[in-house]
Amino acid sequence: MTENIQLTEGFFQDLFENKVKNDDQPILQVLRTRFLTNSATICMKVQTSDGVFYFNNVGMTVELSDRVKEEKLEELSGFPVIKILSFSCQTSGDKRTMTILDYKILSRPDAKIGEPIQHTGDPSTFTGIMGAKRRMTENSASFGGMPAPPSKRASVDPSSVGLYRISAINPFNTGKWKIQGVVSNKEEMREIQGKGGRGPFKVFNFEVVDKEGSAIRIASFGETAEKIFNQIQKDRTYYISGTSNAIRNANKRFNSTGHDYEISFNSDCVVEDCDEQIAKAKFVLKPVPLAKINELNGQTIDVLGVIEKVEDCQTIMSRDQRELKRRNIHLIDQSGALISLTLWAEHAIAFDVAETEKRVIGIKGAFVREFNGTFSLSINSSSRVEVDPEGPQTDSLMKWYETERPNMEVKTFNQGSQGGNFLEELRSVHAVNKTDMPSRALRGVYFDMVGVINNVRMEGAIYPACPNEGCIKKVTEVDSAFRCEKCAQSFPECKYRYTVSMEVCDATASVWLTLFDEQATKFFGKNATEMNILMRDDRETYNNTFQSKIFTRHQFRCRARMDTYNDVTRPRIQVFDIKTLKLDQFSLALDAQLDKLEKLPA
Structure with missing residues (x-):
């Protein structure tokens, strides 16, 4: 019997979204076990379920070895429900693991609770899924009861399906679903090439909005797309019905509806003209500050x-x-x-x-x-x-x-100059040079660094750039005019900009940083045009302006990322802000790092 047992639903998604507190004690169900004899850290691997997800990379710490055997947990009599009293999490690259440090067996039901799906440890795969699951229950209040589950590949009889809110559509709709909405946007039919050289085949997308203003994107491919393309007309209202296998995670890069899911219109889906027309797609916003x-x-x-x-x-x-x-x-x-x-x-x-x-x-x-x-x-x-x-x-x-x-x-709003938590994001030069930090994210990793400027390259620190707003490309002088190849224009004057390289060192190592126009103007107190005039008319003052910064200590807000130039990929560190170092904050940050080092295992 399982009806009186309540698992901590969605625990694994919350865990990987960093929403779980250290003292949380989730209730989980053990689905599979495998005892290990050659591991120095864990004694048993445990496939564990929270009722919504199951996760494979869970282990019992080796200190629990005798207890696991005594309680015959490795024999897996039934599907034990356990309360996790203490646990830890580890991340290695893209792999996440969880280690159970202490537990308590609550019961041993004979059946698995719920129909959990596998969680890979990547939270982005299931973003919003728990909110969608909770919204399922809202349908009965407004549109009547939930429909009965279909057979594995049953086509939909639209007349037998109750209406869903569009906001409640999600993969946990175990039965048939049916929505009513007005077409707010319809794209043109286009051809795409399939994977492995298949195709080309046709595809088009459209969006529907219900009376409440909730929207969802619907994608149709191949013969199905050709079949319904002429039927779907903008500003017309339709009934659209299908089964749960047509619902998939929304690609937020291309899906602008705000819905966590979208519909892949397949052979199980049906579209019908609706006599009750929605006059206008309601414009409902959930604005983000x-x-x-x-x-x-x-x-x-x-x-x-x-x-x-x-x-x-x-x-x-x-x-x-x-x-x-x-x-x-x-x-x-x-x-x-x-x-x-x-x-x-x-x-x-x-x-x-x-x-x-x-x-x-x-x-x-x-x-x-x-x-x-x-x-x-x-x-x-x-x-x-x-x-x-x-x-x-x-x-x-x-x-x-x-x-x-x-x-x-x-x-x-600028992530670089805004900065983050100095105590958490302070890094040594050695950590930047000798770790994979620059390659951890496609657009780079932001961090703070404290160091002394050891050298400034004055040659090439200023370059002639395109005067068009938003363009920073270098121009070339052709026939007494400045030519920008990007804008395909020539100008009588150019705009000078900074690109300054300087060597910064701390007690661990040294590194070369790049300082661009806005930050360099603020740091040197002169814009690049003024410095260009000095370089031409007063070389001594030009040199002194740069050299005055040598052997000065500062706090740098930086971004490290991998940069490819002439087919060579190497780390590049860009400065977004330079601040006067506050020694009290620096001292606190160093103390915090020492505390972390002291807590590392010997």
């Missing part, structure tokens, strides 16, 4: 902000020498952060500057990206944008902008 977008890099979010400034539309050259139209729009909200929204192509051209500046804009499905530590937003064809969307949030934001914005100090 602009000051928090650094936590959501690579994801789509909802945004509500005031248009502070609209830049002119510019023509730039792509890497493959195509002309692209681009326009930057600066947004601000009550969090005080000023963020750039980049529009491309038709969106950039069509944006009405005169009618939108100093008004509220709502975006459903803005994509967050980071480049060189600076965060920005962009939209795609499936993003929904409304100026002055109806609702109290718009009124409140506009009132704030008119009354409080004029007296507010605005912050531009």
Whole structure:
């Protein structure tokens, strides 16, 4: 009997999202065991379930060896339910493991509890799954009972299925599901090449929104796509039904609906015209404060902000020498952060500057990206944008902008200059040089470092750059003009910029850092144009400006990442901020590191 036993559902997802406290005592079920005789750390491997997930990389510490045998846990009589009294977690590369240090057997039921699915240890695979599971129960309140489970590959009889909220669609819908929604966006049919050279085959995506404003993306492939493409029309309402095998995790990079899942329209799915038309797709936003977008890099979010400034539309050259139209729009909200929204192509051209500046804009499905530590937003064809969307949030934001914005100090959001926890992110030069830290993340790892400037390379510290805003490419002088190959333009004047290399050392080692224009201007007290004039007219002052920084100690905010140039990949460390060292904070950080060293096993 298992009905009176409550496992700690979702424990493994919370564990890998770092939401579990050290003193938590989860209740888990043992599904499989394997006793080990050749391990110095664990005596038994245990496949363990929390009722939603099971995880294979769990072990009993070797100190529990006698107790495991005494309680016959390795014989696996039934499916023991245990309370974990103490445990530890380890990470090695991409592999995560959990070691049980102490436990208590609560019962030995004969059956497995629930239908757990395997967790690999990667939390991004199941982001939002527990919230979706909890929302399943909401359907019965608004749309009647839950439908009965289908056979393995049963097609759907739409007339026999109760309606679901779109927000409640998830892989845990064990029965048939059916939604009603208006098509808010429909993409054109296109051909793609399949894996292993298969194809090409056709694909198109569309999005539907229900009466509550919840949206979901639906992807259709091959013959199914061709069959329903002409039937699906924008602004028309449909019933769409299917089974749980059509639901998959949403790719947040391309899915702007905000839903954790999307529907892969397969042969089990049915689309029907709906007589009850939804007049207009409801525009519902769950806006993220602009000051928090650094936590959501690579994801789509909802945004509500005031248009502070609209830049002119510019023509730039792509890497493959195509002309692209681009326009930057600066947004601000009550969090005080000023963020750039980049529009491309038709969106950039069509944006009405005169009618939108100093008004509220709502975006459903803005994509967050980071480049060189600076965060920005962009939209795609499936993003929904409304100026002055109806609702109290718009009124409140506009009132704030008119009354409080004029007296507010605005912050531009930059992960590099903003910094993190100095006590946690302080690193020695040796740790940066001799570990794999630069390669741990695709866009690099941010950290703090304290050191003395040992040398500054003055040659090549300044270069002539393109004067176009947003372009930092080096220009070449051709026929008394400066040519930018990226922008495919020539200019009578160029803009000088810094790219300074300097050697920094601490008690452990030395390393070369790169300092770019904004940070170098702040550090040396002169912009690159002024330094270029000194280099030409007063070489002594030019040299002294750089040499005055040698043998001075500072706190550096840096990013380390792997950089490829001329087919050679090597670590590159960029400086995002230089601060005067506060010795009291530095002392606390060193004490914290010594405490960690003392706690390491001998």
